Amino acid sequence: MMFFLSTTLCTLAFAALVAAQSSTDLAWIPFDRDQFSNNTALDNDGNVQLFWKIGDDYSSYGIASRSNGYLALGFSETGAMTGADMALGYKADNGSFMLENRHAQGFVRPDVSPDQTVNMRFKEGDQSDNLTHFIFDKKNMADCLETQVDVMRDSWQWFIYAHSDSNTFSQHKEGQMGKQYVKLGTGKDISLNVVSTVGNAKNFTVIQPELTIPAKETSYCYTLHKMPAGKKNFLVGEQPGEAGSMLHHLVLYACYDLPDSYLDMLGKDANCDAQAVKNPCNGFVTEWAPGMAGRTFEPGFGKPFGEDLYQYAMLEVHYNNPDLIDGVKDTTGYSFSWTDQQVETEIGSLTTGALQGDGWFLDPGKELVTISRVCTPDCTRNWPEEGITAVAVFHHMHFRGVNTWVQIIRDGKEITPLSTLRHFEYGYQFSKTLNEIKLLPGDRLITTCQYNTMNDTQPVPGGPSSADEMCFAWIDYYPANSILACTEVDLSLIPSSPINGSAGFCLDYTKDDPIFSSASTLTADYEHLPPSGNNCSATDGGTATGPAILQTCPETDVCFSLNVPASSKTNLERRAEPGDIFFQLSAPTSYSWVALGQGTTMSNANIFVMYSSADGKNVTLSPRTATGHVMPTHDTAASISLLEGSGIANGKMIANVRCSNCKNTMALSGGDSDWIYAHLKGPSIASDDLETPVSQHDDHGAFKWDLSKATGGSSPNPFLAAGSSTTSSSSSSAQPSLRLVQAHGAMASLAFVAIFPIGAILVRLANLSHLAWIHGAIQLLGYAIFIAAAGIGISLAKQGSYLSKPHAGIGLFLLAVLFFMPIVGALQHRLYKKVHKRTVWSYGHIFTGRVAVVLGMINGGLGLKLADAPSRYKIVYGVFAGLSGSLYIGAMIFGEMKSASERKKAVALEKESSGSSTECRRSPTTLFATSCFMASRSIFFLAHPNCFFFRILPRSPTNNRFASRSPCSLLIRIYRRCSDVALRSPASWPVLSRVDEWSASASSITAVATLALHFLTTNEDMKLHLLTIAGLIILATPLHAAGVTDGDSCTRDELGQKRCEKDGGHVMLCSNKNACVKYPAQ
Known part of the structure; x- marks a missing residue:
């Protein structure tokens, strides 16, 4: 036994190192690991790997196993199967991979949960090459369903797993299951349920010498131990010894002001006469119960002991021998790491719950019996003024325990519970790590325990025996103070007490006697408030009148x-x-x-x-279930x-x-x-058979x-x-008709995946006569089909309340945008024939069309997801949409490159025909004015939407006065001054014309993006603001357009440069064809 205790830390450290090394060899993982932020091996060999990424509402998980059968991952509150929320992945007989959300009622086959879409959302999974994996999202906060479990996203979470060589879901074999306590989030941890080496720490052991376990059902054996010498030392880690089969639990108590009469117990054999010992030690150091492992405090934290506090500790060992077996030998104990160096933060322990072990009883034959004990504000007011911070809770009951929790009542209202533990399993006890919960002086803590006494025929007493029950919550916190216990007691059970009835009980090791408070500070009003998790209401919605x-x-x-x-x-x-x-x-x-x-x-x-x-x-009422449609x-x-x-x-x-077991399927x-x-x-079915076939519904x-x-x-x-x-x-x-849904999807897909891309590709790459008319006819056909699809879609959305879904919002946006496309297309074609180059209408038509086609293809995928379409439909659509989209984008890029090449050739030819006399000469003033014009115009049209309103107003004295008072006045004046100077120099005109084209394109793209954001956002104020901005941009965009061709030819000035006279206040530019073109007025 001594050898075990001295080598435990090394053994566990080596095991942890092996697991860590195996978890780094992840090349076999069949999915993209970069989509997750964390990973751990769930087994010692690294053959079961868990990945996760914590989110706000949902968190993502991926699990992979070197196995060729089903794979299950469970979220458990204790590390046991009971109450676990499980994801089960397997390959079905038809070859598809399935994911089921299941719930374990105990150590039995988990049931299928009623919710298969909200709590867990399947993303991908497969089974091949002796590997099984799946990825899914899980809701962090469970709904009000017994079958769901909250995810401890900022703290530690118990995971259980199982795998098999068969896809038939049955009990796993030995060695194909396990559990792991995993740190999920970024919350701060003080107490870790692992054993690790602490630098510069020393070790000492508390050992109960070997004894013969008494041949009676319950035995409590006591040994006294002296702690390491020193004024003030600190425990920084602990590891229990090997547990025999009859060991029920053990507790190490701190002995403050130990009476001298007990010192004779030092170095002696264990005393198993509990009545004779009457344990005088009441400070809590640590406890072991089945399922518990060792733990280590984070660097800088430790539990104080020493001459200034306590120098002795009492080890209490509880043996359970229901068969009264004689002659069984046992020894047990604890190994501690400690330091004599002052730590930054001192950890204390507070005992709450039924500290008065006897005097209370549980009613027999009940599925759930509840008791509560109150820690009163009179006691917690002795805490430091700034309060204390709870970091861990160890809940303890016996075999009947089901649920337990500690509530916090502050100023008469319940706040987030300190700790909740549902589905308690005696063999799976542990110290539950908390994410630093603040407790304040004056708080009332209520410790509640629930038990199942269905197998009992007599009242069950509270007490020390294994056949009795207990209700404790030991709370680790910082900074340590002198309060050791806080609960309530029944003073009528104490013969020497002058008070008859319940009273608050507060144990302070600096006081000679406990502190009692009046019964007025106690309350049972909060006893039946639900524990945290599952988001159930805390109030009773029933009425006293009638159903x-x-x-x-x-x-x-x-x-x-x-x-x-x-x-x-x-x-x-x-x-x-x-x-x-x-x-x-x-x-x-x-x-x-x-x-x-x-x-x-x-x-x-x-x-x-x-x-x-x-x-x-x-x-006839036939209860049924279905695996799908x-x-x-x-x-x-x-x-x-x-x-x-x-x-x-x-x-x-x-x-x-009347349904008697709907708890499994209904919240x-x-x-x-x-x-x-x-x-x-x-016609009537007329059958008493519960399994009689029924025809498909008509609605x-x-x-x-x-x-x-x-x-x-x-x-x-x-x-x-x-x-x-x-x-x-x-x-x-009413749910949407399947045929209408299919018609809507087919027509919209035909428009965006086939017709629109074909029309756009032809106009960019083909060389046909009447190409513009062919392009227009094809796009009008596509638009007509899309209008029909949109009409069906709007009807379906209203039926199924889908108008708020992104798919419907994007569809309405596309319907609105494409409504103007034929008009804009005709206008840009007319202008192009006059100026022989792209105008703002061209850029608006081209780029809006491209965005709409791509967005339409994407929206088709969103529609399939919304309709919960079969995977084969999604695959077919993805293939065709991907091919069409690739060809479309490729054709657009090739077309732009072709146009750019043609423009360069045209410029080179004009330079060659014009000679050197047409070279532009730009003075420093002109260059400065041109730069100023470009900057102010970009800001004017893109960064300050409010200016668009003034820009489109007709010129009048009233409007001029409005402009002088508007926030845009300075920007407008700078823009006008710069443009006046720049326009006086023909050398600047090509640059200014190009700026016009760029700003027009940017305006079109900005308008489309703004409208898209309008449909996607859920904030009503933001929707209105975005719609206003988009409208102003659209109204202002035509002002960028170049004017129409003037019939006059360009003349040359005295410097040999091409010039045109002003025409009615408009500046005239020379086009490439030597014709005068009006430049738009400022």
């Missing part, structure tokens, strides 16, 4: 109703079995069948199908009952239903709940129910109960 029924009628003659009893919701919030829920289906007999389901899609939804029974007098199959696991009032009467089918708390429905009109839809309006009452049949209150809901929406 609250919420009804929705998606059709005039088809209605659905729901009631959630108050007790079911309350039990759910207390993490108990939520109990029954009630719902009703109602429809005329003209329907062949009617179905109601919980969820957003058919896949994995809990579905209830109602149809006529064989005798035509009653109804296929006929649902009978669900044998559903526990439902048809209640009184069900049947067929007066031409109407009614099913009053009974929170706000809106998603539901789906479907029906088929036609279906979805709606939301506000569960707060459906919660209340306790009737066994709320639909027949007196005093029931029915509230109507009208949030239903």
Whole structure:
């Protein structure tokens, strides 16, 4: 045993080094590792690798295993299977890779979770070459579903994993599973659940000498130990020894002011007579329980001990020997790392919970029994004025423990809980690392424990025995202070106490006696508030009058109703079995069948199908489930009952239903709940068979129910109960017709992937007569098809409430932009015939068209994602859109290069024909004015949208006065002065003309980008601002356009340069064809 304790640190350090080395050999990982920010090996050999990247709402995870079967990754609160939120990846029989979200009720086969789309979102996965991998996103904050788990994104998270050589999901083999406590985020950690070497630290051990375990069910054995000498030392790491099979737990207590009579225990064998010892030590140093590993404090932190605090420690070892076996030998203990150097921050420990071990009992035969103990403000006011910072919590119960948490009540209101631990497993205990939670003087802490006593027939006492129960939360915090324990006690159980009843209990090691506070500081008001996680409401939405029924009628003659009893919701919030829920289906007999389901899609939804029974007098209710958009199959696991009032009467089918196990598939708390429905009109099915086939629906839809309006009452049949209150809901929406969805997608794809690119490529590369007319005809055809697709799309979006989705927003934007394209195209063609070069209308038409075509192709992919289209559709579209887009972009680049080459040849020919007399001579003044003109004009049209409004106003004294007062006045004056000087020199005109073309193109692109942002943003104020800017840019863009050709020919001045006279205040430029062209007025 001594050898084990002295070599433990080295062994674990070597194991950690091996794991670290194996995790660096990642060339075999079959996906792009750069998309993640962190990685760790989940097994010691590095054959199971986890990658992750933390996000705000969702975080991304990738897992890869050197195996050729299913692969599962679970998010657990304790490292156990119970309560784990699991992602299961496997290759299906048809060769496709599947990802399922599952929930583990215990150490059994995990069930399929009701939510397969929101909590986890599958991104990619595959299985080949003896490797299995998948990537998915998981929601950080779970919804109000028992099947989901919050992600500890700023702290440490338990991961469990399993893999197999088979894709059949069954129990894994030995060595094909494991767990790992992983640091996910960037939160600060003080206490780490790993053992590591601490520089300049010394080691000492606390050992219980070997003994024979007493042949009785429960034994507490005590040994006293002297701590290393010194005024003040610090524990910086700890590692428990090897645990025997009968070791229940051990605790090391700090002995403050130890009575001299106990010093005789030093160096002696363990004393297993707990009554004789009466442990006087009440400071908490550390504890071990099954599942716990060692831990190390971060550099600069340590737990103080020494002559100024305590010099002795009592080791308490609890043995559990239910079979009364005699003669079993055991020894155990702890190995510590410590230093005599002052640390920067001292760690303290606070005990909360049921410190008074006996005197309380748990009711037998209950699925959930709750006890709470309050740490009073009278005690916490003794903390330092600036408060303390909690860094870790160790929760402890025995075998019946289910859930436990510590709440913080500040100024009468609950804030974020200090710690929550659901699905407690005795064999998986650990010190839960916190992300530094601040506690302030005057805070009330409530420690709550919940137990399952279904297997007990007698009240279960609180006490030290293994058959009894405990409720503790040991909190590590900094800076250390003198408060050791804070809880409540029943003074009537203390014979010498003059007070009868409960009182606050505060233990301060600087005081001779505990500090008691009055019962007025205690409260049970907060006992049943839910622990953090799963985002469930903390209030009871029930009413005391009668059942609250919420009804929705998606059709005039088809209605659905729901009631959630108050007790079911309350039990759910207390993490108990939520109990029954009630719902009703109602429809005329003209329907062949009617179905109601919980969820957003058919896949994995809990579905209830109602149809006529064989005798035509009653109804059959068939619980079903589906793997996708296929006929649902009978669900044998559903526990439902048809209640009184069900049947067929007066031409109407009614099913009053009680569901007893819907907790697995329905969230009974929170706000809106998603539901789906479907029906088929036609002849009666007339069958009592729960598995009878049903034909495909002729209509279906979805709606939301506000569960707060459906919660209340306790009737066994709320639909027949007196005093029931029915509230109507009208949030239903028909789901889009599949044929219309397909027509919309096909037509829009034809327009953007085929017709528009063909028309654009022809006009850039072809050399045909009447090319402009051919181009226009093709694009008009594409636009007509797109208008039809957009009309269908708008109708579908209204039906399914999709107008707020990016796909719909981009589609509307494209519809608006392309509406002007034929007009702009015709105008630019007319101008081009006159000036024989591109104008602003040309650039606006060309670049807006290019952006629209590319954006349309991208939007097609968004549409497929929104429609949840099968993978084969996405692949086909991606291939064709990729090929078309590549050809289109390539043709545009080639066309621009061809145009640039032709322009260079034209300039060279003109220079050759004009001779040297046409060389431009630019004075320094002209160059300065030209630069000034370019800078001010760029700012004027691109960086200051408010100036556009003034720019388009007609000239008048009123407008001139407005301009002088506007923020743009200085910018406008600089622009006008510079342009006046620059325009006096013909040498500057080619540069100014090019600036006009550039600014026109930039304006067009800016307008398109601004409109795109308008449709994508969700901020209403930003939407209005962006729309205004885009409108001003579009209105101002025509002002860049060059004028029309004047009939006069250019003349040469005395310097031999080409000149044109001013014409009505307009400056005339010489074109390449030696014709005078009006330059636009400033």
